Amino acid sequence: xxxxxxxxxxxxxxxxxxxxxxxxxxxxxxxxxxxxxxxxxxxxxxxxxxxxxxxxxxxxxxxxxxxxxxxxxxxxxxxxxxxxxxxxxxxxxxxxxxxxxxxxxxxxxxxxx
Amino acid sequence: xxxxxxxxxxxxxxxxxxxxxxxxxxxxxxxxxxxxxxxxxxxxxxxxxxxxxxxxxxxxxxxxxxxxxxxxxxxxxxxxxxxxxxxxxxxxxxxxxxxxxxxxxxxxxxxxxxx
Numbered sequence: 001x002x003x004x005x006x007x008x009x010x011x012x013x014x015x016x017x018x019x020x021x022x023x024x025x026x027x028x029x030x031x032x033x034x035x036x037x038x039x040x041x042x043x044x045x046x047x048x049x050x051x052x053x054x055x056x057x058x059x060x061x062x063x064x065x066x067x068x069x070x071x072x073x074x075x076x077x078x079x080x081x082x083x084x085x086x087x088x089x090x091x092x093x094x095x096x097x098x099x100x101x102x103x104x105x106x107x108x109x110x111x112x113x
Numbered sequence: 114x115x116x117x118x119x120x121x122x123x124x125x126x127x128x129x130x131x132x133x134x135x136x137x138x139x140x141x142x143x144x145x146x147x148x149x150x151x152x153x154x155x156x157x158x159x160x161x162x163x164x165x166x167x168x169x170x171x172x173x174x175x176x177x178x179x180x181x182x183x184x185x186x187x188x189x190x191x192x193x194x195x196x197x198x199x200x201x202x203x204x205x206x207x208x209x210x211x212x213x214x215x216x217x218x219x220x221x222x223x224x225x226x227x228x
């Protein structure tokens with residue numbers, strides 16, 4: 001079974017703090033994704049990566065950056081957290097883009113106060 | 114424009130009732146893939162099914178069934194004899210071959226099964 005692991009399930013951070021959300025997958029998947037989930041808005045893509053050190057902006061990249069130094073690990077960084085970044089963050093991975101299934105981690109609930 | 118529409122925001126049914134979750138999609142690609150995911154209260158999205166655009170055959174898996182109709186651009190999901198454990202948010206998603214990295218998700222339907 002594919003396993004996507006997000007390091008933190010629940011975080012509370014202060015406004016202005018730098019926040020790291022870590023994600024690791026164990027299936028040698030090429031593609032990794034970070035989504036944000038908010039009520040009524042569904043899942044919105046923040047960034048994705050199709051290879052080590054490669055990244056592409058998704059629909060809402062503002063205020064976020066990412067890092068993919070190793071194939072199995074994809075980190076989401078909030079340089080200076082703001083209250084409007086309070087949300088559920090979901091990491092996902094996929095073998096290749098040809099209609100393959102995307103697999104999700106358990107999610108990280110971030111609260112910025 | 115929304116590529117995947119789940120018009121039902123919330124649905125409540127009594128246990129053992131059947132329930133259908135609607136999904137309408139929009140694409141110009143001839144090759145695309147449709148998915149359903151379940152998100153229980155724990156938060157993780159669990160993959161349920163994947164269909165490609167060339168296979169309109171309906172599928173049944175236990176109490177779950179899916180009705181794919183290209184003529185109406187719909188991919189509806191029916192739960193037969195619902196159970197409390199079916200309570201979750203269900204997401205429909207579209208992946209187009211030409212934009213392979215992108216998944217387009219609907220806004221989800223929250224299903225509550227009342228015992």
